[in-house]
Amino acid sequence: MTTSDTLPDRLRKLKLWMQGRWKGISREARRLDETAVQTAYARWAPYYDMVFRAPLYWGRHAAVKRINALEGHVLEAGIGTGMSLPHYGKHLTVTGIDLSEAMLERARIRSAEMINIAGLICMDASDLSFPDNHFDVTVAMYVMPVVPDPAKVLSELERVTRPGGTVLLVNHFSTDHGPRAVVERWLKRYADRLGWNPEFPKSRVLRHTSMVLEDEETLAPFGLFTLMSFRKAEDPQA
Template sequence: MNGIARIDEQSVLKAYARWAPVYDWSFGAVADFGRKRAIDSINQREGKLLEVGVGTGAALPNYAPHLTITGIDLSPDMLRKARNRVRQRKLKNIEALYEMDASELRFDDESFDTVVAMYVMTVVPDPVKVLAELERVCKPGGEVVIVNHFAQDHGLRGMVERWMTPAARALGWHPDFRIETITHMTKLDLIETRLLQPMGLFTMLRFRKPAEGEKTCATTGEGACCCG
């Protein structure tokens, strides 16, 4: 898997349990800008949305009311906070929140118009398998949206990422995760690549699943679909 060390499921659960009480005002705050930019794009769409790795439900109040939302997460501690948020905010468009493994989604093929995974791919044991599941449950013509940190080889940021890799793995994520792990492992059309704040630390990738009979298009070096 491109040299990335696997993270076992129990390590992920332990990390989530540690982070659940403080997530919203720690990493959740850092990730908030990127999350909002992704949601701005998603809110232009219609139909059923699956959020994979819903966590504490930080995104849920920001989705447009015309969308029907299902969320999944591996961590019961995170989901407890998400369900409390839904109740407190009286969110009517949240259809269900399930405890579920992202690499084995218990949904039928082509169930959702939009599938989003924000800050998930670096903390799952098998990101390639998760990507295949995101693709499977997305309807033809639908979109898969991924927001994540991807490793940079050069410059100060690259040096810092390499230095912090051992400690980061101990906390349940790998900062050496490369964008090619996603872009080279899917048949989806990459239609947008956008660097997000703070400091371009995160990237949003938007993919489109070709409709039946539609050819998969090539992408440019910048990640824009050549078909327009």
């Protein structure tokens, strides 16, 4: 990335980098470019709430409502600027992670008066540093279609969730029939500009987990998003 890149250019390149589509670039060059990636996030952070608060409201509201009916320690992966934080029940302990320190700084400001926040940590969701079985509930909202390896992220969420605990995902999942499928296939060519993959079937999640899918809830607006609730198997030795 060059210093002359516009914000949209940087965001498109950020998306390409995250999906591993920069062909012919060395591992060292990729590593050196992480600074530019963080710069792109930093430039985007001030506008994030303004752009995404409304379209992501329903999924965020549904997930937090489910979590508030539970107990214990919650991990939110990809917490961003922390729009969900004020809505978690005070009976919960909440930890949030995100790849962007700039996003987390805004989340820390938002949660400054909250006493149930255990930490807001800069961390890769596909390589969590938490021990096994550490959280009662884990949640990732709008994360899976924008990470390079969704299966690895789901595996990590499952690993750090206690036996019998809950893993929640909120995402747009594509369909394979009807007018919406046609539109999604057409939009796929613009995935890099959109910042998400319109053609992301549920199978990309379901085939990579042994957890039990307990419930699905179709969400507004227009049924474009789905909340999936998984239960991690109980430890047979417990």
